[in-house]
Structure formats: C-alpha cells, structure tokens
Amino acid sequence: MSPTAPASPALPTAPATPVASRRLRAIAGRFTTGVVAVTALREEDDTPVGLAVNSFASVSLEPPLVLFCVARTSTSWPGVRSAARFCVNILGEGQRQLSTRFATSGADKFSGVPWTPSPGGGPVLDGSIGWIECSVEEEVPAGDHTVVLARVHDMDAPREGSPLVFFRGLYGRYAQL
Numbered sequence: 184m185s186p187t188a189p190a191s192p193a194l195p196t197a198p199a200t201p202v203a204s205r206r207l208r209a210i211a212g213r214f215t216t217g218v219v220a221v222t223a224l225r226e227e228d229d230t231p232v233g234l235a236v237n238s239f240a241s242v243s244l245e246p247p248l249v250l251f252c253v254a255r256t257s258t259s260w261p262g263v264r265s266a267a268r269f270c271v272n273i274l275g276e277g278q279r280q281l282s283t284r285f286a287t288s289g290a291d292k293f294s295g296v297p298w299t300p301s302p303g304g305g306p307v308l309d310g311s312i313g314w315i316e317c318s319v320e321e322e323v324p325a326g327d328h329t330v331v332l333a334r335v336h337d338m339d340a341p342r343e344g345s346p347l348v349f350f351r352g353l354y355g356r357y358a359q360l
C-alpha cells in the first residue's frame with residue numbers, strides 16, 4: 184500500500200465578507216508580475232490558439248509543476264486544454280503589442296506572428312525570453328476562474344532579454360535596483 188499524506192486539519196470557518204471587485208482588482212494589481220502567452224495547437228484542427236496570462240507562478244520542482252488561473256469566460260482556453268502539450272511563453276519587453284493581441288478575445292491572434300513548435304508541438308512565439316512546455320495536471324474551479332496546475336515537460340530560454348512587466352493595469356519594463 185502506498186503511503187498517503189496526513190490529512191490537513193480542518194480550516195477555520197468564517198462568514199463571507201463583502202468585497203468590492205474593483206477595489207480588489209486595484210489593490211491586487213499593485214502586485215507586479217510578468218506576462219506569459221499560453222499557446223497550443225487546438226486538437227481538433229491544429230489551429231494555433233492562446234491567451235495572455237499574468238497569474239502564472241512556479242509551484243513545485245519535484246515533480247515540476249507550474250500554475251496559472253484562467254477566467255471561465257475564456258474562449259481560447261478550451262482549445263489550449265484540448266492539446267496534449269501547450270507552451271507558456273515568457274514575454275519580453277518588446278512583445279507588448281503581442282500581449283495586447285493575445286488579451287483580445289476573438290482577435291486573429293496568430294496572424295503574422297512568427298512561431299516555431301516546441302518539441303511537443305506547442306507554439307513558441309518569436310521574441311519570447313523563455314518557454315515552458317506543459318500538460319494539464321489538474322484544474323481546480325475557483326470562483327469565476329479555474330486554477331490550472333500544469334506539469335512541465337520541457338523548457339528553454341532561447342534569448343537573453345528583459346521581461347515585459349505588468350503593474351496596475353499598465354505595461355512597464357524591468358530595472359535592476
């Protein structure tokens with residue numbers, strides 16, 4: 184029999200507190216992030232699909248896991264999750280327009296965008312400062328989003344360069360202090 188992790192003690196219960204969504208967005212938006220484009224070839228017809236994401240985080244080294252959160256309204260996520268492998272492209276500071284395009288629902292996101300397939304077939308966008316090839320490990324419903332836990336299969340950093348930065352709803356660039 185395989186050993187099982189001990190059960191976590193029960194969490195304290197607390198009544199729901201009313202929180203204004205706009206205020207939460209404004210305050211949480213002070214937490215500065217990079218931007219990734221999550222891309223894949225849709226399983227049904229190999230069409231490249233993707234979306235801009237800043238809720239990305241590295242989770243575990245052993246096993247290698249990352250996570251990000253996807254809005255339930257995303258029209259691109261069903262296509263991305265249909266693929267056996269997808270790519271997390273870490274965007275560079277020169278890819279602001281690409282980020283805007285990948286954040287626009289219904290846009291022809293890949294038109295004129297050069298990319299090459301990762302070993303598992305996920306689109307690696309030219310100019311990305313790193314890519315991580317993943318598969319979906321687990322999806323956890325979380326309010327109006329889904330937390331996606333993804334297993335890492337391959338990765339590379341094809342070029343040096345500074346990251347695209349996102350702070351209070353605006354793009355910026357990284358500066359070392």
Ligand SMILES: Cc1cc2nc3c(=O)[nH]c(=O)nc-3n(C[C@H](O)[C@H](O)[C@H](O)COP(=O)(O)O)c2cc1C
Binds near residue numbers: 235252
């Ligand atoms: C900088 C930036 C970060 C974003 N991060 C996320 C995110 O973490 N999760 C998410 O669901 N949407 C995020 N979005 C919005 C999605 O990119 C956008 O809603 C999505 O591309 C809509 O297109 P779709 O319907 O084709 O999925 C972000 C947008 C921008 C500009």
